[in-house]
Amino acid sequence: MSYHYIHIDDSESLTLLETEDLTCAADELVIDVAYAGINRADLLQRMGFYPPPPDASPIMGLEVAGVVRQAGTDSGFSEGEAVCALVHGGGYATQAIAKATCTLRVPEGIDLSTAACLPEAFITVWYNLIDRARLTRGETVFIHGGISGIGNIAVQLGKAMGCRVIATAGSPEKCATLASIGADISLNYNEAPLAEQCEAQGVFGAVDVVLDMVGGDFEQFNLACLAVDGRIACIGLMRGGQATIDLTQLLMKRATLTGSTLRRLTPDEKARCFRDVAEHMMPLVENGQIVPLMDRTFALADALAAQTYMSTGGHAGKLLLRC
Ligand SMILES: NC(=O)c1ccc[n+]([C@@H]2O[C@H](COP(=O)([O-])OP(=O)(O)OC[C@H]3O[C@@H](n4cnc5c(N)ncnc54)[C@H](OP(=O)(O)O)[C@@H]3O)[C@@H](O)[C@H]2O)c1
Structure with missing residues (x-):
């Protein structure tokens, strides 16, 4: 047995346990996990606020990178290939099952820790910025949480x-990091109202x-900073799920307010x-235009310490578990 989870x-308590090796269906893969990404949803799941769907693994972890251990007969993958994947739970483990349609081959020269950030x-950035908000070349995009695991990829895309x-x-330090990954304008949301900062930069309403x-x-700031025909894609609620907005502005700007959660996409939507991506x-990863921002890596057995670190908000970029 080599499967630990x-x-x-x-x-407040997590334990590393061992059981039988995993096996997969024809359209799936078993991955020997090298690294698992840590996501906010994992913290909510641990605290009982984000129960996994009934058909999902009860084990935390939504993304992994590693090497194919078993390739389902219809998967199109081969044993030994380097891959990264979204998993239906079960990422905090030494093995994980992924649908072939939710798996990416890791290009040569890209290490598995980088791949685990992706x-x-x-998928979140593509689905929200491109599919839902229809971001097109040359437009102006405003990204909250620009050095988060999600945000830094959005900045670079x-x-x-x-x-x-x-x-x-x-913080000023995090704003400096934002500039280093390419943001044209970096705003510290703790310094002054964002509307004032955007006015000063000449981008309010643009x-x-x-x-x-x-x-x-x-x-309300999100709506107010939009240009006519602007779009807001909501993916998280770090400041709360209730808001008061001026609907007049929604009308006058012909604005679009949309949102989504990745877990609720259908298998077909995820596959597309x-x-x-x-x-x-x-x-863009292969040619170096996207280099995921990584903060640090913890041992699998230290998953609780890793999540505690994320909850304090001191990190800049992705946190990983070395499995
Ligand atoms: N809808 C979806 O499908 C989906 C999928 C994945 C993730 N998400 C969401 O995306 C967000 C980022 O996830 P992540 O894993 O990348 O987490 P993360 O690295 O911990 O990022 C959290 C980000 O939120 C910012 N933030 C925290 N509190 C804030 C506040 N009070 N005001 C303004 N900004 C604040 C932080 O900025 P500073 O560190 O600079 O303070 C940080 O950049 C989370 O809300 C997560 O739930 C949604």
């Missing part, structure tokens, strides 16, 4: 598309797309997103 004892961020990128972070992971009291985003 992190079990949730309760909200699946959740790539925006730059690769020739967009003007405005992004936020919570934003085509907002990638919003904050909501709450910032939602994977084809799109394989075609359009993986080449």
